[in-house]
Amino acid sequence: MRKVLKCGLFFVILFLIINVISYFLLFDKNVEKFGLYKIANYSILSENKNSIDAVVIGDSLIYSSVSPMEIWHNYGYSVYDCASAAQLLKDSYDNLKVALENQDLKVVFLEANVLYRNPKNKSWYFKVYNFFSNSFPIFRYHNNWKELFLNNVDDLNNSGVYKGFKYVTKVKPAKNRNYMKVSLKKQDIPSANVMYFEKIVKLCEENNVKLVLISTPSMKNWSYSKHMGAKDLAEDNNVSFIDLNLGNVLNINWNKETKDNGDHLNYNGAVKVSNYIGEYLKGLNIVTDHRNDSYYSSWNDNYIIYSNGLK
Amino acid sequence: MEKLIEILEELQPEVDYESCENLVDGRYLDSLTILALISEIENNFGVLVPAVEIIPSNFNSVKKIWELIERLKEEE
Amino acid sequence: MSYFNIIYIFAFLPVVIILYNIIPKKLRPVLLLIASYLFFFYISGKLIIFLILSSLSIYFSALLMKKIDKVKEEKITDLESEEKRVVKEKYKRLKRTVLVVTILFNLSFLFFFKYLNFFGSIVNGILDILKINYSFKLIKLLAPIGISFYTLQAISYLVDVYNGKVEASDSLLKVLLYLSFFPIIMEGPITRFSSVCDSLLKGEKTTYNSICLGYQRILFGMFKKFVIADRLNIFVKLTFGNYRSYSSLVLALGAIFYTILLYMEFSGTMDVVIGSAEIFNIKLEENFKAPFFSKNISEFWSRWHISLGLWLKNYIFYPVSMSKFVKKITAWFRKLFGSRVATQVMGSMALFAVWSLNGLWHGAGWTFVVFGYYHLILILLGNIFEPTVIKVCKKLKINRDNKFYKFLRIIKTCCLVVIGELIFRAPSLSVAFGMLGKIFTKFSLKGFSSEVLSLGLDVCDFLVVILGVVVVFVVSLLNEKGKNVRERISQKNIFVRWAFYYALILGIILLGAYGPGYAPVDPIYADF
Numbered sequence: 001m002r003k004v005l006k007c008g009l010f011f012v013i014l015f016l017i018i019n020v021i022s023y024f025l026l027f028d029k030n031v032e033k034f035g036l037y038k039i040a041n042y043s044i045l046s047e048n049k050n051s052i053d054a055v056v057i058g059d060s061l062i063y064s065s066v067s068p069m070e071i072w073h074n075y076g077y078s079v080y081d082c083a084s085a086a087q088l089l090k091d092s093y094d095n096l097k098v099a100l101e102n103q104d105l106k107v108v109f110l111e112a113n114v115l116y117r118n119p120k121n122k123s124w125y126f127k128v129y130n131f132f133s134n135s136f137p138i139f140r141y142h143n144n145w146k147e148l149f150l151n152n153v154d155d156l157n158n159s160g161v162y163k164g165f166k167y168v169t170k171v172k173p174a175k176n177r178n179y180m181k182v183s184l185k186k187q188d189i190p191s192a193n194v195m196y197f198e199k200i201v202k203l204c205e206e207n208n209v210k211l212v213l214i215s216t217p218s219m220k221n222w223s224y225s226k227h228m229g230a231k232d233l234a235e236d237n238n239v240s241f242i243d244l245n246l247g248n249v250l251n252i253n254w255n256k257e258t259k260d261n262g263d264h265l266n267y268n269g270a271v272k273v274s275n276y277i278g279e280y281l282k283g284l285n286i287v288t289d290h291r292n293d294s295y296y297s298s299w300n301d302n303y304i305i306y307s308n309g310l311k
Numbered sequence: 312m313e314k315l316i317e318i319l320e321e322l323q324p325e326v327d328y329e330s331c332e333n334l335v336d337g338r339y340l341d342s343l344t345i346l347a348l349i350s351e352i353e354n355n356f357g358v359l360v361p362a363v364e365i366i367p368s369n370f371n372s373v374k375k376i377w378e379l380i381e382r383l384k385e386e387e
Numbered sequence: 388m389s390y391f392n393i394i395y396i397f398a399f400l401p402v403v404i405i406l407y408n409i410i411p412k413k414l415r416p417v418l419l420l421i422a423s424y425l426f427f428f429y430i431s432g433k434l435i436i437f438l439i440l441s442s443l444s445i446y447f448s449a450l451l452m453k454k455i456d457k458v459k460e461e462k463i464t465d466l467e468s469e470e471k472r473v474v475k476e477k478y479k480r481l482k483r484t485v486l487v488v489t490i491l492f493n494l495s496f497l498f499f500f501k502y503l504n505f506f507g508s509i510v511n512g513i514l515d516i517l518k519i520n521y522s523f524k525l526i527k528l529l530a531p532i533g534i535s536f537y538t539l540q541a542i543s544y545l546v547d548v549y550n551g552k553v554e555a556s557d558s559l560l561k562v563l564l565y566l567s568f569f570p571i572i573m574e575g576p577i578t579r580f581s582s583v584c585d586s587l588l589k590g591e592k593t594t595y596n597s598i599c600l601g602y603q604r605i606l607f608g609m610f611k612k613f614v615i616a617d618r619l620n621i622f623v624k625l626t627f628g629n630y631r632s633y634s635s636l637v638l639a640l641g642a643i644f645y646t647i648l649l650y651m652e653f654s655g656t657m658d659v660v661i662g663s664a665e666i667f668n669i670k671l672e673e674n675f676k677a678p679f680f681s682k683n684i685s686e687f688w689s690r691w692h693i694s695l696g697l698w699l700k701n702y703i704f705y706p707v708s709m710s711k712f713v714k715k716i717t718a719w720f721r722k723l724f725g726s727r728v729a730t731q732v733m734g735s736m737a738l739f740a741v742w743s744l745n746g747l748w749h750g751a752g753w754t755f756v757v758f759g760y761y762h763l764i765l766i767l768l769g770n771i772f773e774p775t776v777i778k779v780c781k782k783l784k785i786n787r788d789n790k791f792y793k794f795l796r797i798i799k800t801c802c803l804v805v806i807g808e809l810i811f812r813a814p815s816l817s818v819a820f821g822m823l824g825k826i827f828t829k830f831s832l833k834g835f836s837s838e839v840l841s842l843g844l845d846v847c848d849f850l851v852v853i854l855g856v857v858v859v860f861v862v863s864l865l866n867e868k869g870k871n872v873r874e875r876i877s878q879k880n881i882f883v884r885w886a887f888y889y890a891l892i893l894g895i896i897l898l899g900a901y902g903p904g905y906a907p908v909d910p911i912y913a914d915f
Contacts, residue, residue, distance in 0.1 A: 003595045010885065017889060021897070142897050146847040341685065342700065343770055346708050346737075347730035350717065362709040363550040366701075 022137055025144040030102070040137030042098045043164065044080050050104045051295065053287040054079045056164075056214075056277070057095050058111025059087040064264035065216040065273040066109075068163035069306040072299055075278035076289030081164025083111075088119050089196040096203060105209045106286050108200075109277065112215040112230040112241070113222065115197065118190045161306045167267055174254040174262025179219045180245055186228040194233065201237045210284065213241045216273055217252045219262030242280070250276060267310075312377050318351045319373065328373045335367040345370060352376075358383040390573065390659040391612050396605060399426070400663060404593055407667065415590030416560055419667065423569040427532065430573075434531035437500075438567055441493050445541045446562040448489040449548040449555035455482045456551075486549045490542055497538045500530035505751030533572045535748060539698050540566055544580045546702055553581045561588050570663040574656050576674040576694035583669060591668040601666035603873065606891050607862075608658025613899035615855040616651040619644045621843035621900075627812055630822045635829045637838050638822050642809040646801075647856065649808055650678070653692070677863040679804075682796040684765045687804060695748070699741045708737035735767055742766075749811070754819060758811045765803055851898050 022036055034045045044052065054077065056066045062083035071079045082095040092114055099105060133139060189197075204211040213234045215222055222245045234241035244250055250272045254262055257269035265273065281287050290296040316328050326339045334340045340348070348370075349360045358380060369379045389395070403422045407415055428435050459478035463471045504525050511522045544565070547553045556562050564587050565580055626633055626641030633641070654675040664671045678691035688696045707713060713736050721729035746759020780787050806823065813819035840846070865872050876887055 010888070013885070014889060014892065017893065018896070021893070138896060139901075142899065142901075145897055146845070149847055338686070338689075342704060343730065343734040346734050347726065349709075350721075350726065350730060350733070360709070362705040363552065365705045365709070 018136065018138055022141070024148070025141045026137060034102075036137065037134070038098070040140065041134050042082070042095065044082055044099050045102055047080065047103070048295070048298075049102055051078055052080050052099070052103045052105060053077045053290075054107035054109065054281060055082050055096070055099050055103075055105060056080070056109040056111070057082045057087075057092045057099075058109075058114050058216075059083060059117070060085050060264060061113055061216045061218055061221060062111050063164060063166045064168070064259070064266070065270050066277060067165040067167070067267070067270045067274045069161065069165070069303055070271055070274035071278040071281075072291075073303050073307075074275060075282060076291035077278060077281050077287050078290060078296065078299060079163070079277065079281075083164055086117065087114055088117055089114050089193045089200075090119065093196050093200050093203070096200060100203070100207055100209075105207070107210045107212060107281060107284065108204055109212045109214045110200065112213050112226070112243075113218070115189045115193050115230055115233065116187065116226060117193075119192055120190075161302045161309070163302075165270070167309070168259045169267045170259045171256055171266060172259055172261050173256065174219050174258050176254055177219070179222070179262075180224050180227070180247070183224050185225040186232070187223070187225040189229050189233060197233060198237065201239060210286070211239050212280075213239050214277075215241075215243045215245055217244050217248070217250060217265060217269065219254060219258070221263070244273065244276065312373070314355060315352075315377060315380070316373060318348065318355065322347050322351070332372045334372060335370045340370065348376075352380060356380050356384070390570075390656050390663075391609065396609070396659070400666070404598065404666060408593060412590045412592075416564060416588045419568065419587075420560060420564045423564065423567040423572060426569040427567060427572060430532045431529075434529070437496050437531045437534070438537065439563075441496065441537065441541050442563045442566045444489050444492055445544055445566070446556070446559055448485050449545060449562075450557070451485050452482050452548055453555040455485070482549060486545055489545055493538050493541050496531075497534055500528050500534055502747070502751045503528070533574070536575045536577055537566045537572060539577045539695075539748075540580075543577070543698060543702060547580060553584070556580075556584065558588065564588075568664075568669075570660045571671065574653070574660065575692075576657065576660070576672055577698050578671060578694065582672060586669045589668065593666050593668065597666050597668055600873065600877075601662040601664075603876075603888070604662030604665060605659045606888075606895065608655040608662065609895050609899075610855070610891060611651040611655030611658065611859060613895050613901060615852055615859070616648045616655065618844065618848055618852055618900035619648040619651075623648055623812070625842050627814065627818070627822075630818060630825065633842075634831060634833075634835065634838060635826045636832065636835050637842070639826045640839065642805050642812075642822070642826070645812045646805045646808040647852075649812075650675075650691075651855075651859070677867045679801055680797060680863070680867055681800050682793060683769050683800055684762060684803060685769065687800055688762070695745070699745060703741050703744060704737045707740045708733050713737065731770060734770065738763055738766060753816050754810055754813055757816060757819070758807060761807050761810060848900075855898070 019036075022040075023031070026036060026040065030046045031039055034042075039045045044055065056062050056068075056079060060083065063081050066079070066081055068079040068081060071077055080099070082092075082099055084091065084095075087095075092110060096108060201211060203209075213230060215227065215230065222243075224246075227243050227246060230243070231241055233239075250269075252258075252265070252269055252272065257265055257272070259266035291300065319326070319328050322344050323340060326334070328334075331337070331339060335345070345365065349365070352358065353360060360379075360383065364379060364383070369375055399422075403418070407418055410418060424435060427438060455478055459475065462478075463474050466474060504527065507523045507525050511525075514521055544553070544562075548555045561584060565578075565583065568583075568587065571578055623641055623645045626638055627645070630638055630641075657674045661671045661673070672694060674693050676690040676693065678687055681687035681690055713733055716736070717729045717733040720732045742759040742763035743756075744759075745762070746756045749755040749758065777787070785792060809822060810816075810819045813822060844852075862872050865875075876884060879887075
């Protein structure tokens with residue numbers, strides 16, 4: 001029994017030490033306002049107040065397909081990816097709510113693939129993974145000791161230069177096949193997800209945000225029957241729906257522009273999707289180009305770091 | 312036994328064979344010296360040393376080596 | 388899954404530990420076997436059939452050898468000595484046939500999975516030279532994990548049974564577990580049956596102490612791997628990947644870093660392996676003993692990958708040098724040149740066999756073959772010139788026990804080792820020789836510091852590497868001087884002890900080279 005207590009005490013102290021160090025490493029301007037864990041889990045909170053025009057919410061497809069810095073460079077709009085691996089629609093709803101706490105959003109894009117992820121089937125692996133990476137932000141920020149050591153704290157902007165995007169250049173070609181073959185089948189959306197979708201629609205209406213349902217290119221995750229289901233749901237709720245898979249509008253080259261045999265896009269594919277979103281925002285005519293706005297000077301600095309990191 | 316020590320002295324002079332108890336484990340005899348030692352033993356004492364018997368515990372001291380020779384003689 | 392996978396260390400192992408303690412003592416070895424097979428299956432899938440085939444083959448053939456011995460004893464009890472000899476000889480031959488057949492059976496799998504392609508390509512090359520228009524189709528096979536390790540263990544068991552060093556085990560469970568025990572299956576140490584056979588089946592309860600000490604060792608291994616090896620990997624990958632674009636000093640540094648990386652990765656794995664086994668009260672032999680304190684190459688190989696060196700010594704070196712064929716040749720040389728030369732010849736022939744196999748064991752490729760012979764040449768040169776060096780030292784009145792002289796020898800050995808590991812790591816022989824040529828002919832200091840910092844590691848990274856190496860060095864030095872570091876820590880009071888643990892854990896978390904921008908080293912030895 002004494003040994004169990006000793007063990008327990010050991011881990012409690014370890015936990016405390018890790019926590020203290022986390023605070024030191026996560027020197028973020030908004031930490032005091034939102035707290036360590038919330039900021040670590042929703043990195044959009046560390047953006048300046050009311051600086052983001054649009055967020056793109058969704059699963060791994062989003063952080064592989066949309067690079068906000070590309071949109072910034074070409075159009076001057078501030079976009080942020082609120083994406084996490086195997087996200088559930090409930091998480092998407094939470095992400096949107098948190099984003100609205102500090103931002104006055106104009107447009108919200110929601111990845112349609114999330115509609116089909118049944119909360120009951122969520123794999124245990126992601127549950128465990130998310131639990132750990134959310135409870136111990138230190139694993140994500142551990143390398144910040146270097147900046148602390150070199151006294152570079154001012155250069156650091158913890159929302160990261162990528163603004164939620166994951167930069168991957170690896171190429172793993174996919175077998176070419178027509179994954180969007182027309183069929184009459186319509187894939188059903190789980191009823192729990194329909195409910196959350198309606199909640200998201202309502203939240204957007206209340207905050208005067210335009211909601212766009214979007215399906216980014218993925219051979220493995222999307223199909224014509226999913227398209228039909230998402231289209232119906234969007235129409236029922238009076239929401240715009242863009243399907244970038246249908247007819248391969250972006251001319252994705254599945255031999256070169258995917259990092260894992262057609263599951264996700266790589267950087268080259270993401271440039272195409274990002275430019276599409278930039279163009280779409282331009283067409284909406286409700287957001288403005290901030291490239292010469294001094295409030296956004298950090299975004300210009302960011303782009304320099306970002307482009308230097310491109311291979 | 313004296314003959315054995317004589318052989319050893321010739322092969323590797325820098326060791327006090329009377330007292331040393333870790334000839335192999337203390338790296339006083341390397342594997343090549345052991346090979347030379349074995350051929351000398353085979354020539355001088357008329358025994359055959361099979362590969363199986365070449366283990367550190369049989370060669371760690373003069374006493375052990377002598378015991379090995381005696382044992383092999385009996386088995387002949 | 389490698390031993391450094393978080394899932395192995397913090398999920399698989401704890402689950403096995405918990406289950407191990409709640410089931411009855413008798414079932415515990417069975418649990419270890421099931422865990423081992425699951426582990427193997429997770430990595431190699433259906434190829435597990437080959438592991439089982441090997442295990443069954445050695446189990447039954449060991450029993451058969453035991454039976455032959457028994458029959459022999461019964462037959463010879465009331466025979467005259469001359470007849471005794473004849474009968475003995477007959478059964479010995481029978482026993483040897485069993486041994487050879489089973490060894491060949493096991494080696495055939497190893498050959499099939501690992502060497503078929505290599506020898507196929509050599510044969511194709513010869514056919515090509517002879518202008519014969521035929522070539523064998525080469526297929527790339529995925530070998531069962533750890534086949535190079537468990538096959539050597541299988542052979543050692545068979546030979547030990549044949550020689551009467553261990554008794555053939557009646558327990559199938561014991562033999563199955565001996566060959567597949569999950570901590571050692573992937574990267575060794577190549578363990579002898581006699582050293583673990585008792586503890587494997589004991590099923591002793593894990594204790595608070597065994598778990599603490601086991602995880603302490605595992606943490607130290609993780610430190611070596613995550614803090615040092617994974618960090619250096621960035622630099623090493625670039626230098627070996629495209630050596631032409633780098634200057635000679637950077638290439639030399641790359642080779643040194645690779646040697647450090649290999650040591651940290653492999654000995655770190657051994658820390659995890661030995662720590663894991665320690666939790667279940669199974670004591671494994673050490674595989675490394677501060678190899679960089681060696682004064683010559685043969686000493687290096689008795690401190691580096693010790694279990695492989697011992698295996699080759701016991702099952703190749705002595706049997707070859709004591710074989711009739713070699714003895715005949717030696718006798719001939721003795722007549723002509725005296726016993727000193729004869730012994731050299733005898734040893735050299737055995738060493739040739741040892742290093743041919745050592746090279747090939749590390750991989751089917753020319754770089755590995757050259758890696759083997761490189762060490763063979765160094766050792767032979769050492770053997771031949773040692774007497775001369777001793778004489779010269781005496782003449783010049785140099786004390787060979789002098790600390791400075793020892794230090795010079797250690798540095799010399801390290802340099803030779805780094806060259807060897809460069810050949811080992813190079814993707815091809817032409818790259819290896821290209822790099823060596825550049826290192827030794829195009830020395831220049833120009834632009835060195837900026838070039839070093841352009842290879843993915845910044846000043847902070849280098850500081851961490853230095854810190855990490857110093858920690859490992861101090862621990863090795865203390866162990867080398869006979870001061871058991873682990874024992875010393877456990878004797879300290881709780882505050883000091885916990886401070887050590889916290890420092891280690893936080894060191895791994897903060898200084899570990901993981902996350903974006905770092906690519907971990909693949910388990911290097913698992914492919915062999």
